Amino acid sequence: MHIRFTKMQGAGNDFVVLDETLARLGLTTAQYRWLADRHFGVGADQILTVRPSPGPGLDFEYVIHNADGGEVEHCGNGARCFVRFVHDKRLTARNPVRVKVKKGELSLHLNPDGRVTVDMGPPVFTSGQVPFDASGLAAQPMGGFERWPVELPDVGEVLLSVVSMGNPHAVLLVGDVDTAPVLQWGPLLESHPRFPARVNVGFMQVVNRGEVRLRVFERGAGETLACGTGACAAVVAGIRLGLLDGQVDVATHGGVLTIEWQDTPSLDATVLMTGPATSVFEGEIDVPALP
Numbered sequence: 376m377h378i379r380f381t382k383m384q385g386a387g388n389d390f391v392v393l394d395e396t397l398a399r400l401g402l403t404t405a406q407y408r409w410l411a412d413r414h415f416g417v418g419a420d421q422i423l424t425v426r427p428s429p430g431p432g433l434d435f436e437y438v439i440h441n442a443d444g445g446e447v448e449h450c451g452n453g454a455r456c457f458v459r460f461v462h463d464k465r466l467t468a469r470n471p472v473r474v475k476v477k478k479g480e481l482s483l484h485l486n487p488d489g490r491v492t493v494d495m496g497p498p499v500f501t502s503g504q505v506p507f508d509a510s511g512l513a514a515q516p517m518g519g520f521e522r523w524p525v526e527l528p529d530v531g532e533v534l535l536s537v538v539s540m541g542n543p544h545a546v547l548l549v550g551d552v553d554t555a556p557v558l559q560w561g562p563l564l565e566s567h568p569r570f571p572a573r574v575n576v577g578f579m580q581v582v583n584r585g586e587v588r589l590r591v592f593e594r595g596a597g598e599t600l601a602c603g604t605g606a607c608a609a610v611v612a613g614i615r616l617g618l619l620d621g622q623v624d625v626a627t628h629g630g631v632l633t634i635e636w637q638d639t640p641s642l643d644a645t646v647l648m649t650g651p652a653t654s655v656f657e658g659e660i661d662v663p664a665l666p
């Protein structure tokens with residue numbers, strides 16, 4: 376099958392973007408995996424597929440597949456690239472754009488400086504909804520938010536907080552992200568039995584109350600240069616742990632994302648994420664018939 380694609384990146388988290396607004400391509404899980412493969416395909420952390428509006432009040436729908444081919448609920452950096460794509464391709468002139476993703480509905484705003492602000496919706500902290508199995512664990516609270524002791528083979532107990540941004544996140548505090556055991560603990564936690572849907576694992580170094588450094592080992596993609604939902608999860612966890620203020624710059628290996636969240640008693644404020652979104656190139660490729 377011969378297809379056209381756009382290669383995009385948001386803070387170095389890279390995407391193959393497919394246009395299904397006129398017709399479905401009908402790709403299989405193996406074909407998504409092949410497109411994401413950096414040796415045999417195009418190469419990407421995620422594949423984003425843009426589809427027409429699924430209903431009233433919405434401009435589009437877009438579907439997210441991780442590099443391992445699995446479909447997921449949400450992708451923050453992908454959301455910013457999606458809105459840049461539909462504007463660049465003149466699929467809409469609306470601003471903000473309303474879109475449905477698997478997690479729910481999002482509103483995205485293209486700023487005059489070219490950056491994109493996404494209303495990511497409210498975070499969820501209830502462990503069962505992350506989902507995280509906290510049974511038998513004694514929480515070790517800090518600033519009123521739970522940190523859970525989770526046992527890792529050959530490592531021992533690590534302390535983490537759990538947050539859902541529509542997709543599952545574990546957040547660990549580290550002294551220095553450069554030396555944090557991202558590639559050792561990341562895979563162990565991603566597939567840990569306490570996370571039945573697997574998990575994205577963030578390692579956060581607090582620099583001051585308005586700045587953190589973050590590395591994320593993503594579910595289904597490995598360590599990426601940035602993770603938008605991971606940045607939101609880390610900042611809201613940091614705010615609830617009493618370490619951060621309501622607006623935080625998150626420095627990743629691929630760029631800076633600005634995250635804003637108000638810690639109200641009802642915990643229902645939405646998280647705002649602002650950052651870059653760039654088209655890298657366009658191409659055409661023959662995708663092999665993979666079952």
Ligand SMILES: N[C@@H](CCC[C@H](N)C(=O)O)C(=O)O
Nearest residue numbers: 450451452542594602603604
């Ligand atoms: N890179 C993304 C997150 C993509 C999905 C994630 N790997 C998951 O499996 O939940 C982002 O920018 O949020």
